[in-house]
Amino acid sequence: MKRALTCIVCPVGCSLEVELDGGKVMSVTGNTCPRGAKYAEAECTAPERTVTSTVRCTDGRILSVKTDRPIPKEKVAECMKIINNAIAPLPVCVGDVIIKDIFGSNVIATKNINAL
Numbered sequence: 001m002k003r004a005l006t007c008i009v010c011p012v013g014c015s016l017e018v019e020l021d022g023g024k025v026m027s028v029t030g031n032t033c034p035r036g037a038k039y040a041e042a043e044c045t046a047p048e049r050t051v052t053s054t055v056r057c058t059d060g061r062i063l064s065v066k067t068d069r070p071i072p073k074e075k076v077a078e079c080m081k082i083i084n085n086a087i088a089p090l091p092v093c094v095g096d097v098i099i100k101d102i103f104g105s106n107v108i109a110t111k112n113i114n115a116l
């Protein structure tokens with residue numbers, strides 16, 4: 001079975017073709033660097049995504065956040081529900097952990113917000 005993918009590792013966006021046999025990656029073509037083959041293999045066997053979103057702070061301001069490492073793609077919706085229910089305490093600095101250990105990742109702040 002063949003699967004077509006677009007590599008999302010860098011802005012070039014190479015068109016990849018993956019040859020699969022019983023869920024196992026047999027070959028990857030179309031990549032112009034090794035990162036494309038690694039991405040294709042991961043995408044076909046255990047896809048992951050870094051989640052970016054926002055969290056409301058205790059005073060109502062909005063804080064941008066992201067997971068500090070990719071999580072399994074099938075867990076993204078569940079992760080978003082948890083993020084949507086979170087409230088960030090103030091003050092907050094870039095890198096502060098807002099939600100600890102969800103699906104093997106922490107949700108961290110990506111901007112500073114001072115207390116008023």
Ligand code: SF4
Pocket residue numbers: 007008009010011012013014030031032033034035036037
């Ligand atoms: S294969 Fe390499 S050059 Fe092509 S999009 Fe992926 S990372 Fe970029």
